[in-house]
Amino acid sequence: xxxxxxxxxxxxxxxxxxxxxxxxxxxxxxxxxxxxxxxxxxxxxxxxxxxxxxxxxxxxxxxxxxxxxxxxxxxxxxxxxxxxxxxxxxxxxxxxxxxxxxxxxxxxxxxxxxxxxxxxxxxxxxxxxxxxxxxxxxxxxxxxxxxxxxxxxxxxxxxxxxxxxxxxxxxxxxxxxxxxxxxxxxxxxxxxxxxxxxxxxxxxxxxxxxxxxxxxxxxxxxxxxxxxxxxxxxxxxxxxxxxxxxxxxxxxxxxxxxxxxxxxxxxxxxxxxxxxxxxxxxxxxxxxxxxxxxxxxxxxxxxxxxxxxxxxxxxxxxxxxxxxxxxxxxxxxxxxxxxxxxxxxxxxxxxxxxxxxxxxxxxxxxxxxxxxxxxxxxxxxxxxxxxxxxxxxxxxxxxxxxxxxxxxxxxxxxxxxxxxxxxxxxxxxxxxxxxxxxxxxxxxxxxxxxxxxxxxxxxxxxxxxxxxxxxxxxxxxxxxxxxxxxxxxxxxxxxxxxxxxxxxxxxxxxx
Amino acid sequence: xxxxxxxxxxxxxxxxxxxxxxxxxxxxxxxxxxxxxxxxxxxxxxxxxxxxxxxxxxxxxxxxxxxxxxxxxxxxxxxxxxxxxxxxxxxxxxxxxxxxxxxxxxxxxxxxxxxxxxxxxxxxxxxxxxxxxxxxxxxxxxxxxxxxxxxxxxxxxxxxxxxxxxxxxxxxxxxxxxxxxxxxxxxxxxxxxxxxxxxxxxxxxxxxxxxxxxxxxxxxxxxxxxxxxx
Numbered sequence: 106x107x108x109x110x111x112x113x114x115x116x117x118x119x120x121x122x123x124x125x126x127x128x129x130x131x132x133x134x135x136x137x138x139x140x141x142x143x144x145x146x147x148x149x150x151x152x153x154x155x156x157x158x159x160x161x162x163x164x165x166x167x168x169x170x171x172x173x174x175x176x177x178x179x180x181x182x183x184x185x186x187x188x189x190x191x192x193x194x195x196x197x198x199x200x201x202x203x204x205x206x207x208x209x210x211x212x213x214x215x216x217x218x219x220x221x222x223x224x225x226x227x228x229x230x231x232x233x234x235x236x237x238x239x240x241x242x243x244x245x246x247x248x249x250x251x252x253x254x255x256x257x258x259x260x261x262x263x264x265x266x267x268x269x270x271x272x273x274x275x276x277x278x279x280x281x282x283x284x285x286x287x288x289x290x291x292x293x294x295x296x297x298x299x300x301x302x303x304x305x306x307x308x309x310x311x312x313x314x315x316x317x318x319x320x321x322x323x324x325x326x327x328x329x330x331x332x333x334x335x336x337x338x339x340x341x342x343x344x345x346x347x348x349x350x351x352x353x354x355x356x357x358x359x360x361x362x363x364x365x366x367x368x369x370x371x372x373x374x375x376x377x378x379x380x381x382x383x384x385x386x387x388x389x390x391x392x393x394x395x396x397x398x399x400x401x402x403x404x405x406x407x408x409x410x411x412x413x414x415x416x417x418x419x420x421x422x423x424x425x426x427x428x429x430x431x432x433x434x435x436x437x438x439x440x441x442x443x444x445x446x447x448x449x450x451x452x453x454x455x456x457x458x459x460x461x462x463x464x465x466x467x468x469x470x471x472x473x474x475x476x477x478x479x480x481x482x483x484x485x486x487x488x489x490x491x492x493x494x495x496x497x498x499x500x501x502x503x504x505x506x507x508x509x510x511x512x513x514x515x516x517x518x519x520x521x522x523x524x525x526x527x528x529x530x531x532x533x534x535x536x537x538x539x540x541x542x543x544x545x546x547x548x549x550x551x552x553x554x555x556x557x558x559x560x561x562x563x564x565x566x567x568x569x570x571x572x573x574x575x576x577x578x579x580x581x582x583x584x585x586x587x588x589x590x591x592x593x594x595x596x597x598x599x600x601x602x603x604x605x606x607x608x609x610x611x612x613x614x615x616x
Numbered sequence: 617x618x619x620x621x622x623x624x625x626x627x628x629x630x631x632x633x634x635x636x637x638x639x640x641x642x643x644x645x646x647x648x649x650x651x652x653x654x655x656x657x658x659x660x661x662x663x664x665x666x667x668x669x670x671x672x673x674x675x676x677x678x679x680x681x682x683x684x685x686x687x688x689x690x691x692x693x694x695x696x697x698x699x700x701x702x703x704x705x706x707x708x709x710x711x712x713x714x715x716x717x718x719x720x721x722x723x724x725x726x727x728x729x730x731x732x733x734x735x736x737x738x739x740x741x742x743x744x745x746x747x748x749x750x751x752x753x754x755x756x757x758x759x760x761x762x763x764x765x766x767x768x769x770x771x772x773x774x775x776x777x778x779x780x781x782x783x784x785x786x787x788x789x790x791x792x793x794x795x796x797x798x799x800x801x802x803x804x805x806x807x808x809x810x811x812x813x814x815x816x817x818x819x820x821x822x823x824x825x826x827x828x829x830x831x832x833x834x835x836x837x838x839x840x841x842x843x844x845x846x
Contacts (some may be wrong), residue, residue: 518695521664523713526761527684532714540700 109530114445117438118455124498125461128473129343135336135476145338147313148321153345155231155310155317156299159238160292166239167246167291168284170390173383174247175254185387186251188394189244194552194606195398196559197241197304198576199595202583203397204228204237206404213396233309238302242295244394249294253287254280272379293353300346301466304561308580318342319468326566332476339472343465350464354457405596407589414590416578421597424558424575427489428605431496432554436546438497439504443512446505456505463502467495471563488567492574495563500553507552511545512538547613551606558602575601618765618797620823622669625653625660632656634823636816640674640764643791643798644826645808648818649843654801657823658767661799662690673765684713689758690767694774696754697742703729703753704738710760728756732786748772748779752786759790766791768800772807780804784811805844809833819843 174186192200206212210225218224228236257279306317316324318338325335442459446452462470474491478484484491515538523529523537539546561576568577575598582591618638625632632653638644646654660667663683671679678686689710697706704725711721729738732752742750751771758766768787772780788811791798802808808815814826819839832840 519698521659521662521683522692522696522698524664525662525683525688525690526709526713526757528709528713529684536701536705536709536715537698540698 110441110444110448113441114449117441118445118458120438121442121459121462121498121501124470124494125458125465127477128339128465128470131473131476132336132340132343132469135333145318145321145341148316148318148338149341149345151231151310151315152300152317152319152342155234155238155306155315156296158231159235159242159299160295162235163239163242163246163295164250164288164291166243167250168288169382169386170243171247171250171254172280173386174251177380177383177387179387185391186248188391189247191398192241192244192394194555194559194602195241196561196576196595196598196602197237197302198308198561198579198583199401199559199599200240200397201237201305201308202404202579202591202595203401204233204240206400207396208233208236213400229309230312230315231310234305234315237305237309238295238299240394240397241302241305242298243390245298246291246295249291250284250287253283257283289356290353293349293356297346297349297353297463300342300349301468303468303565304576304580307561307565308583318345319466322468322472323565326472326475332479335472336476339469343469346464346466346469347461350461354460401592401595401599404588404592405599408591408593409596411589411593414578414582414587414594416573417575417594417597420573420575420578420594421601423489423572424598425601425605427493427496427574428554428558431493431500431557432550432605432609434493434497435500435504435553436550438501439508439549440546442501442505443509446509447512447516456509459502459505462498467499467560467562468566470495470498471566475566484567485569488564488569488572491567492560492562492564493557496557496560497553499560500549500556503556504549504553507545507549508542511542515541544613547609547611550613551609554609555602555606558605559598617672617674619672620661620669621672623660623667623671624669625656625665625667627656627665630656630821632821632823635669636823636825638797638799638814638816638826640797641795642813643788643800643811644814644816645812645829646799646801646816646818646823647803647805647808647840647843650803652818653821653823654818655769657818658690658769658799658801661765662686662688662767686765687763688765688767689761689763691751691754691758691769691771693770696771697750699742701741702738703734703740703742703745706742706753707738707757707760710757724760725756728759729753731759731790732756748775748783751775751783755787755790759794762794764794764796766794766796766798768798770801770803773803777806780807781810787811805833 174182205228208214208226208228210227212226215225218226301319303317303319303323306320307323310317310320318341322335322338322342325331325338442455446455449455471491474495475484478487478491519537519541523533528537559576561574561580564574564577565580568574573581575594579591579594579598582588582594617640620634620636623634630653634657646657648654656665659665661671663681663686667679669679670677673687697703701709704722705715707725707728708715708717708721710728711717711724717725726735726738729735732755734749734752734756737745737749737753742753745753754771766787772783775783784807787798787800790796798811800807800812808829812829815829815832816826817824817832817837817840824837
């Protein structure tokens with residue numbers, strides 16, 4: 106391992122280790138592990154309940170959807186596969202606004218029900234949280250399962266068609282093995298994501314019956330300034346996160362990114378019922394995902410025509426600034442770590458520490474940092490740098506999963522050649538690694554920037570009243586029932602997130 | 617003199633032995649069936665895989681040297697060029713691995729390209745060149761590096777017979793000009809007869825000692841006969 110790789114790598118590892126373990130230490134010194142006050146049990150119960158149900162519903166619905174996508178060729182199929190990628194980049198608070206426009210009190214379904222003298226729907230509470238989580242994670246689960254389907258050798262399908270296997274036998278022989286591999290890891294990944302999806306709980310949950318642990322942390326820190334209570338809650342969140350991560354590590358197969366979702370398999374089944382079934386499933390999902398997106402667009406345009414919300418420019422600049430800083434930081438960390446992992450014999454251990462960032466939810470990191478900083482400085486004054494740092498930490502595991510395989514590929518294909526020629530250090534990076542993995546770097550940086558742009562998480566813990574990011578501003582507008590302004594901000598926010606992703610991704614593939 | 621003194625390469629279940637001497641400034645063909653260890657032998661010589669025993673060049677042990685420190689240039693079967701660098705840049709790497717080329721360096725690159733018949737192609741990217749032209753560019757780079765040992769791992773296997781002979785002639789000319797030693801892994805007995813003065817037969821995880829090419833083909837080892845199927 107060359108000296109710069111070592112220096113950069115060790116610095117990056119130190120930063121990650123600090124981010125993972127400093128909050129844990131800070132929390133443990135603040136709280137006794139023995140007593141969990143009775144008042145927090147409902148929050149723990151609700152968190153586990155909603156995450157479990159969200160995972161079960163998403164994956165259950167994803168099975169027929171993935172199957173339909175895997176075996177049908179139809180016009181717009183590739184558009185639909187892209188549509189399934191959209192919720193991943195959609196800022197949660199924007200999605201909530203879109204869902205409310207469809208399913209909310211004054212959404213189109215409530216209007217329709219009112220026509221029959223029924224309704225209106227009320228989705229605040231468990232229903233709303235589940236709805237939003239399924240909206241986000243049904244597409245994710247579908248993509249994970251679809252990759253499993255894609256891995257079935259085409260000969261097997263040909264054989265099944267030749268032998269005219271009954272649907273049941275076909276399911277047992279072909280599809281069961283795929284599902285057995287993909288379902289547990291999909292369940293666990295979605296469970297973990299829903300455990301720590303703060304913005305959804307903030308906007309749609311709340312009240313004593315449907316408060317999550319993170320929401321309780323937020324209340325303890327923001328309204329009661331109860332550091333010990335927040336630390337206790339964060340420790341509980343951390344323990345559950347670690348347990349889920351341990352399970353995911355045990356059962357997980359790495360199917361999140363990679364593989365191609367492009368080609369459907371040849372389907373020889375010409376019976377009408379399955380075709381009708383598949384068509385209706387696909388249509389329902391297009392509506393389920395598409396309608397909120399259309400609502401965001403239309404309401405946003407209407408909202409912006411009514412006038413630009415005050416303070417939008419400043420909030421936008423702050424958000425873009427945070428997004429760029431955190432994406433750059435995440436990129437630097439991910440590149441250093443990826444080099445270190447490739448070059449080091451203890452690479453998997455380094456990777457494991459990084460993956461721990463997934464288990465330590467942003468809120469846990471944020472709470473820990475809050476407690477660490479509080480004795481020395483006002484955490485509220487450091488709101489923006491801390492948000493950028495935590496956002497970088499969040500994107501890091503994802504970026505590493507994209508960049509490390511690319512780096513491995515370059516080493517496999519050209520490593521011997523470059524070493525033989527004596528290319529090393531900075532010139533090897535500049536002349537070989539950078540040009541070769543630029544597409545992956547652009548893609549990963551774009552993801553990090555877009556996710557950071559749309560994040561409504563730790564900023565809520567730290568932000569003083571006069572400073573806001575765009576998602577926070579949107580949330581505050583929703584809270585004061587300025588729905589036009591919120592819709593306008595939402596459109597600007599989602600457009601900026603997608604633009605950031607697009608620019609980096611495009612920049613990586615061209616230029 | 618290139619000496620392999622009790623060289624043993626172990627990779628999992630695979631174990632390969634070589635104990636032989638190759639005299640300098642000539643072309644040696646390495647022949648033998650697939651999976652017998654021909655490429656493994658070259659990779660070990662070039663320092664890409666580890667081995668026990670000693671590899672000596674002109675009496676000096678080079679076993680502990682890194683690939684770029686060894687007196688060796690190696691051409692692989694493919695991927696000899698970086699696809700995102702121009703032909704000139706790819707060749708220029710043979711002079712400066714950081715591509716900080718002086719004007720004199722650049723004219724050396726031009727000369728080398730001319731030598732392999734690629735004048736005016738310097739600004740092109742590798743994908744616009746044919747397979748044979750890409751190997752010519754790689755050869756130009758080896759020429760500039762001027763290492764005394766040239767290892768070729770079936771670099772022309774994908775080319776047609778006429779083109780392959782042409783490339784072999786070019787390699788042999790360059791080798792003679794540079795007073796270098798050439799080790800050429802090939803599947804094709806004709807290649808060996810075309811340029812090699814000695815042949816090393818590699819089979820059953822062992823490299824045999826070199827034999828003069830004429831003797832080798834008039835009186836081939838029985839394993840070689842079963843390999844070519846004559």
